[in-house]
Amino acid sequence: DTEVTQTPKHLVMGMTNKKSLKCEQHMGHRAMYWYKQKAKKPPELMFVYSYEKLSINESVPSRFSPECPNSSLLNLHLHALQPEDSALYLCASSQDPRTSGRASNEQFFGPGTRLTVL
Amino acid sequence: AQSVTQPDIHITVSEGASLELRCNYSYGATPYLFWYVQSPGQGLQLLLKYFSGDTLVQGIKGFEAEFKRSQSSFNLRKPSVHWSDAAEYFCAVGPILTGGGNKLTFGTGTQLKVEL
Helix, strand or coil: CCEEECCCCEEEEECCCCCEEEEHHHHHHHCCEEECCCCCCCCEEEEEEECCCCEEEEECCCCCCEEECCCEEEEEEEEECHHHHHHHEEEEEEHHHHCCCCCCCCCCCCEEEEECCC | CCEEECCCCEEEEEEEEEEEEEEEECCCCCCCCEEEECCCCCCEEEEHHHHHHHHCECCCCHCEEEHHHCCCEEEEEECCCCCHHHEEEEEEEEECCCCCCCCECCCCEEEEEECC
């Protein structure tokens, strides 16, 4: 199974709502990622988890709260978002260099969640 | 710091014609290079990757790329384009080893249109 799944596919929320995005993989990868992608732009890294611990936070506002409850699952909790947070949120996973000893592990991407903040 | 430049924002080719998408990188060590493709509203799919060895890399869907260290380039090619190849193409460099996981830097992307 080389698939990364994301739910929901689409999400519309108000600025006062609390919602969560979910990502799952069963490839045994120990590194998982959240990216934000605006229209006509490349993906921007938000967070990296390695062995269920937060490895990188790219100065993301606290209204985005990641969680990695186990090695297969990655969540992104959303609260008090702004309209400018509307974007495609992509999850990815890869082998961790500390597992394979290689820095060359490609990332496998999910289909994304299209988020609209009203 | 690592960076990637894709000089062509849009490219239009006729179906059956050959294709070359340009990618130039800046990286302080031996680069790990990737080409991803993204259809509208979808995630990214890996086309091919280069780590070391043979500088001509074969990928999926008939794509290939050539790593040229002297030119800091990793251009993507396809001999005959199909209408289904219309998509956004991203070149990426990295990853940098950090406390765990990998960090990719993406180029700005090239939008490919295919004329029938």
